Amino acid sequence: xxxNTGLGEKEAKLELLIMGALPKAVPVAFIDVxxxxxxxxxxxxxxxxxxxxxxxxxxxxxxxxxxxxxxxIATMDSHxxxxxxxxxxxxxxxxxxxxxxxGTAGEERIAATLRSTPLILDVQTEPLEKLWSFLEDCYDxxxxxxxxxxxxxxxxxxxxxxxxxxxxxxxxxxxxxFCVKYAVEGLLHxxxxxxxxxxxxxxxxxxxxxxxFDQWQNEGVKLLETKExxxxxxxxxxxxxx
Ligand SMILES: [Zn+2]
Numbered sequence: 423x424x425x426n427t428g429l430g431e432k433e434a435k436l437e438l439l440i441m442g443a444l445p446k447a448v449p450v451a452f453i454d455v456x457x458x459x460x461x462x463x464x465x466x467x468x469x470x471x472x473x474x475x476x477x478x479x480x481x482x483x484x485x486x487x488x489x490x491x492x493x494x495i496a497t498m499d500s501h502x503x504x505x506x507x508x509x510x511x512x513x514x515x516x517x518x519x520x521x522x523x524x525g526t527a528g529e530e531r532i533a534a535t536l537r538s539t540p541l542i543l544d545v546q547t548e549p550l551e552k553l554w555s556f557l558e559d560c561y562d563x564x565x566x567x568x569x570x571x572x573x574x575x576x577x578x579x580x581x582x583x584x585x586x587x588x589x590x591x592x593x594x595x596x597x598x599x600f601c602v603k604y605a606v607e608g609l610l611h612x613x614x615x616x617x618x619x620x621x622x623x624x625x626x627x628x629x630x631x632x633x634x635f636d637q638w639q640n641e642g643v644k645l646l647e648t649k650e651x652x653x654x655x656x657x658x659x660x661x662x663x664x
């Protein structure tokens with residue numbers, strides 16, 4: 423026998439589990455990018471001015487996902503002082519003052535995007551078995567921690583998506599011109615279909631957001647409003663791309 427036979431069996435079992443346990447999670451997945459107190463609340467360490475205006479829409483997307491059993495993927499900025507992005511003399515392009523520091527209240531999600539039973543995956547690569555536990559232990563969401571702009575720097579995300587990739591990804595959160603940008607472009611690079619919820623994202627630079635919206639549309643991204651998302655059934659998202 424080949425020594426990789428066991429892994430193949432595990433993957434096959436996992437696919438069956440996904441098909442059985444999360445039948446409605448497969449057509450579409452929501453990606454909630456960094457909706458954490460330090461970014462969105464006015465008292466946050468790196469508060470994005472005006473971003474509170476998306477909170478109501480974030481809450482609507484959360485309810486929709488709960489009601490329709492949509493796979494909910496979240497990313498979570500989480501830093502220690504030694505991280506490259508953190509600086510006492512930040513340029514606000516590549517470096518920022520301390521924010522979302524590990525273990526602080528600012529690192530927590532805002533109430534609108536809290537889920538009751540998240541599986542939280544740190545940046546170190548986890549064994550496939552831990553990703554299985556997402557299905558076996560009834561988690562309602564999976565959270566990928568990261569310590570830079572790129573959500574795919576957490577290698578568990580690629581591993582997780584390779585198990586049974588959703589047909590369409592719906593992306594929202596903050597900031598449009600930083601981590602949301604990396605999420606959208608990382609998904610496009612992997613040839614996934616992407617919807618950006620334009621009234622549930624918020625940028626640091628509003629002009630940059632307009633340019634990104636134009637660029638993404640040219641690259642095949644669909645820009646929808648929250649209410650348009652709410653009017654679709656999970657099976658209908660993919661039809662927007664046909
Ligand atoms: Zn950060």
